[in-house]
Amino acid sequence: MSERKIFLTKEELIEKYNLNEEEQVYLLPLLVEAEETVRKQVAGTI
Amino acid sequence: MTSLQQERNQLILDIWQGKRPKRVPMQIMISLEYAIQYKGYSLFREYYSPKHCYEAAEELAKLVNSDSLPTNPMNMAAVHRYAMNRFMVPGKDGFYQHPNYCPMKFEEYPELIKDPLEFWARKLRPRILGIVEEDKQFGELRLNAIKNVVAAKYREYSPAELTKKYERIDVQAMAMMSMAPLDYIADYFRNFTSICIDIRRNPQWVLDACEAMLEFIVESIKRAPKIPGKINLVNLPLHMATYMKPKDFAKFYFPSFKKLIQSIQDHGFEAGFFCEENWDPHLDALNDLPGRARIGFEAADPKLVVEKLGNRHIICNFFNTHFLRTATPEEVRDEVKQLLDIVCVHGNFIFSFNKPFLCLGDARMENIQAAVDAVLEYGVY
Structure with missing residues (x-):
């Protein structure tokens, strides 16, 4: 398994998780929020 | 707390104290997946939306007059x-x-x-x-x-909100889900097929692993939070026992399981476990467990369970979910009545189906409701 990028965009999440159109309605925003949370955490200084 | 909720809680409190409750309590479990489909929602779409999951669970709470909340929206x-x-x-x-x-x-x-x-x-x-x-x-x-x-x-769509709104039992809390040590190894480390081979290949390793896992599980139980004033349950679905010969069950499964039940009680929790498949060959062992536990049975013979366990533990489940798929409401009522005649002898029975419904085709709503109504009518002591 290749190393994951620090931050995946919406489009990259759709591709990585093979999300169908229905899953993009409610599941995708949760995954995007998780990515944003991680980004905020690791981009900070403390 | 409303009087209806108090009344429902009292049924459970009585049964845990070894008293005969006013009537048979009901803990109907309907999966969120069933609720989502019943509401006309999709497992690909609304299943991931807490708001819609809450709506689906609420719909089931309105329709199914069980003492417990039938569906957890989470x-x-x-x-x-x-x-x-x-x-x-x-x-x-x-x-x-x-x-x-x-x-x-x-x-x-x-x-x-x-x-x-x-x-x-x-x-x-x-x-x-x-x-x-x-x-x-x-x-x-x-x-x-x-x-x-x-x-x-889920903060604004919690099961606690529905429990309060629909006046369901709240005196019981699930402190944690756990597993018998051998089941833990079979479920999460090896798998069902591998563990059966391991028992033959190196029995001592399996025995030592069960003891090690027992300590591991007990350390988690020690750290589980308790809610004051509630019956804090540790729930265990039991998996491997019925796939084992009685001799192997006695050697590999039961000793560490028994110690675990003792430890659960020693740490101030109550044990609730579900005996998957047919436990008829192992019923005597359940009398050898410490204290009083809540034991669910998927396919054991209810007559034999009552005969062997008496009032030793709380017993539940038995009613075959498959029956709800094809029977008529009248047939469901008769079946409930027959079951209650068998299992209500000692006043230690909680009514519930032997499996939660997973898909919409698993049970007709009018049959679920007929079963609930039958318990309310025939389950009065």
Whole structure:
């Protein structure tokens, strides 16, 4: 398994998780929020 | 608290205290997946929306007059998906299943025996959770992030809200889900097929692993939070026992399981476990357990259970879910009556179906309601 990028965009999440159109309605925003949370955490200084 | 809720709580309190309640309590369990489909929602779409899950669970609470809340609106499907959890994989129908995946190698038993926590956290979690495997540095952080995101969305759509609104039992709390030590190894370390071979290949390793896992589980129980004033339950679904010969059950399964039940009680919790499949060959062993437990039976003979266990434990389930698929409401009522005639002898029975419904085709709503009405009518002592 290749190393994951620090931050995946919406489009990259759709591709990585093979999300169908229905899953993009409610599941995708949760995954995007998780990515944003991680980004905020690791981009900070403390 | 309303008087109806108090009345319902009293049924459960009485039964735990060994008293005959006013009537048979009911704890009907209907899966969120069933509720989602019943509401006309999709397992690909609304299943991931806490608001819609809450609506679906509320619909079932309105329709099913069980003493307990029939459907829990919470689900962790988004967490499993983001984590790429190999133990919870969505099927083509959107339903998550636990496949027979085996993350641990046979020759790794000594590592498990030496330190289950180290082995689990460092070796197995990355094999089970794809996100931890592919992002060694931030995988656990990612996991925590998605858990917090989902938990935050459920804050205003919690089962506690529905329990209060629909006046259901709230005197019982699930402190934690756990497993018998051998089941833990079979479910999460090896798998059902491998463990059966391991017992023949190196019985001592399996025995030592059960003892090591017992300590591992007990350490988790010690840390489980208790809610004051509630019956704090540790729930255990029992898996492997019925796939074992009685001689193997007595040697490999029961000793560490019995110690676990003792430990649960020693730490101030109550044990509730579900005997999957037919436990008729192992019923005598249940009398050898310490204290009083709540025991559910999927396919054991209810007459034999009553005969062998008497009032020793609380007994529940039995009623075959499959019956709700094709029978008429009248036939369901008759079946409930027949079951109550058998199991209500000692006043220690909680009515529930022997399996939760998973798909819409598993049960007709009018049959679920007929069963509930029949318990309310015939279950009065």
